[in-house]
Amino acid sequence: xxxxxxxxxxxAGLAAARALRRQSFAGEIIAIGAERHQPYDRPPLSKExxxxxxxxxxxxxxxxDDLGVVWRLGVAATRLDPRGGSVHLAxxxxxxxxxxxIATGAxxxxxxxxxxxxxxxxxxxxALRDDLRRGGRLVVIGAGFIGAEVASSARSLGLDVTVVExxxxxxxxxxxxxxxxxxxxxxxxxGVRLLTGVPVTTVTGSDHVEAVELADGTRLPADVVVAxxxxxxxxxxxxxxxxxISGGVVTDANGATGLPAVVATxxxxxxxGVRSEHWTHAVEHPATAVATLLxxxxxxxxxxxxxxxxxxxxxxQFAGRREPGDTVRIVEGDPEQRSFLAVYERGGLTTxxxxxxxxxxxxxxxxxxRAAPQEA
Ligand code: FAD
Numbered sequence: 605x606x607x608x609x610x611x612x613x614x615x616a617g618l619a620a621a622r623a624l625r626r627q628s629f630a631g632e633i634i635a636i637g638a639e640r641h642q643p644y645d646r647p648p649l650s651k652e653x654x655x656x657x658x659x660x661x662x663x664x665x666x667x668x669d670d671l672g673v674v675w676r677l678g679v680a681a682t683r684l685d686p687r688g689g690s691v692h693l694a695x696x697x698x699x700x701x702x703x704x705x706i707a708t709g710a711x712x713x714x715x716x717x718x719x720x721x722x723x724x725x726x727x728x729x730x731a732l733r734d735d736l737r738r739g740g741r742l743v744v745i746g747a748g749f750i751g752a753e754v755a756s757s758a759r760s761l762g763l764d765v766t767v768v769e770x771x772x773x774x775x776x777x778x779x780x781x782x783x784x785x786x787x788x789x790x791x792x793x794x795g796v797r798l799l800t801g802v803p804v805t806t807v808t809g810s811d812h813v814e815a816v817e818l819a820d821g822t823r824l825p826a827d828v829v830v831a832x833x834x835x836x837x838x839x840x841x842x843x844x845x846x847x848x849i850s851g852g853v854v855t856d857a858n859g860a861t862g863l864p865a866v867v868a869t870x871x872x873x874x875x876x877g878v879r880s881e882h883w884t885h886a887v888e889h890p891a892t893a894v895a896t897l898l899x900x901x902x903x904x905x906x907x908x909x910x911x912x913x914x915x916x917x918x919x920x921q922f923a924g925r926r927e928p929g930d931t932v933r934i935v936e937g938d939p940e941q942r943s944f945l946a947v948y949e950r951g952g953l954t955t956x957x958x959x960x961x962x963x964x965x966x967x968x969x970x971x972x973x974r975a976a977p978q979e980a
Contacts, residue, residue: 605702606631611681612707613637616870619890620705633673640678649729650753684845706868710835717807721830740827743816747774749913751832756915765796770803794916837872852879859893869893882911908973923970924956
């Protein structure tokens with residue numbers, strides 16, 4: 605293989621470039637990125653960057669000049685032609701490569717109202733930070749990780765914050781209802797109003813937002829509105845490529861797609877109908893995908909999925925995969941104190957572990973989680 609094109613120049617794309625060099629690929633690497641920025645880290649966008657603790661410079665992901673990567677930034681790939689191994693760009697250029705790594709990630713699910721913020725990119729974060737600096741009333745639609753972190757950051761900036769969630773508890777999907785209730789209480793501890801179980805019907809205002817209205821008639825006046833209602837994989841450009849697309853680019857555990865010499869990794873890749881939309885996966889999995897591309901082995905054995913979230917000074921960490929019906933047992937600490945460790949169990953096996961402000965014991969339990977039945 606002489607030339608590899610990496611499409612998506614962010615966390616997983618950079619990790620793929622590093623893995624290519626680490627796995628002795630000496631050929632040409634070209635990384636194509638729709639954003640105009642060099643690779644940067646997204647997790648601080650909802651945390652330290654919003655509060656002002658970090659600047660843009662703090663987000664930079666190692667500008668590894670010694671990787672010898674040609675960066676084509678600010679231009680999107682528009683088409684993959686598997687026959688010639690060509691990637692077509694929006695500016696008309698055609699890049700021929702022997703191997704392609706797809707790492708185009710995801711974008712925030714959009715909201716049909718002008719002035720409502722979403723948060724996925726540095727540019728989104730700059731716009732939101734500027735609005736939050738003006739203070740006032742913030743309404744956050746969606747109490748998932750991004751919504752909760754924005755609420756937490758805005759609260760620390762002194763805004764009056766209301767979070768609206770259509771499900772009965774925040775984070776019920778990943779954490780289950782019991783632990784979701786603990787996350788709900790965390791908002792209350794910090795003076796954030798949380799309204800659950802009621803969907804938003806509309807956002808009012810014309811050139812700027814005025815209020816968020818709920819299905820039960822509640823009207824929430826707002827100066828700033830942020831929607832954190834999930835992400836959509838960036839896969840439209842792959843239409844007609846012959847790749848199977850189902851909730852993302854369909855791959856096996858090693859990142860292999862249905863096309864030879866094309867692998868997918870990071871947030872855009874879907875395995876068994878699930879996309880792993882977490883930082884650690886986007887950093888670790890590209891090494892496996894690159895090993896698949898180069899035909900040098902099966903990469904590393906899959907690890908249990910892992911993510912963290914920082915809310916109101918509490919670090920939430922979760923590893924494994926919870927399923928409805930799993931029982932939850934507190935093994936250490938006290939949920940009332942927002943400092944505890946909980947294990948999820950099914951049929952006598954530990955399926956997942958959750959820690960709040962317990963990083964050391966969480967790490968011990970995470971190591972113990974059996975990797976075999978888990979997905980990377
Ligand atoms: P992305 O980071 O989405 O990058 C994909 C890149 O591909 C983008 O730059 C995009 O512009 C580009 N692209 C898209 N389409 C094209 C195209 N057609 N041509 C060229 N380029 C294209 N995870 C955690 O585990 N813990 C956290 O606390 C946490 N906090 C987060 C906070 C925020 C605000 C966000 C947005 C995410 C957070 N995450 C967190 C998730 C984590 O950042 C992602 O899992 C990770 O960024 C995924 O990396 P990726 O490279 O696969 O995709």
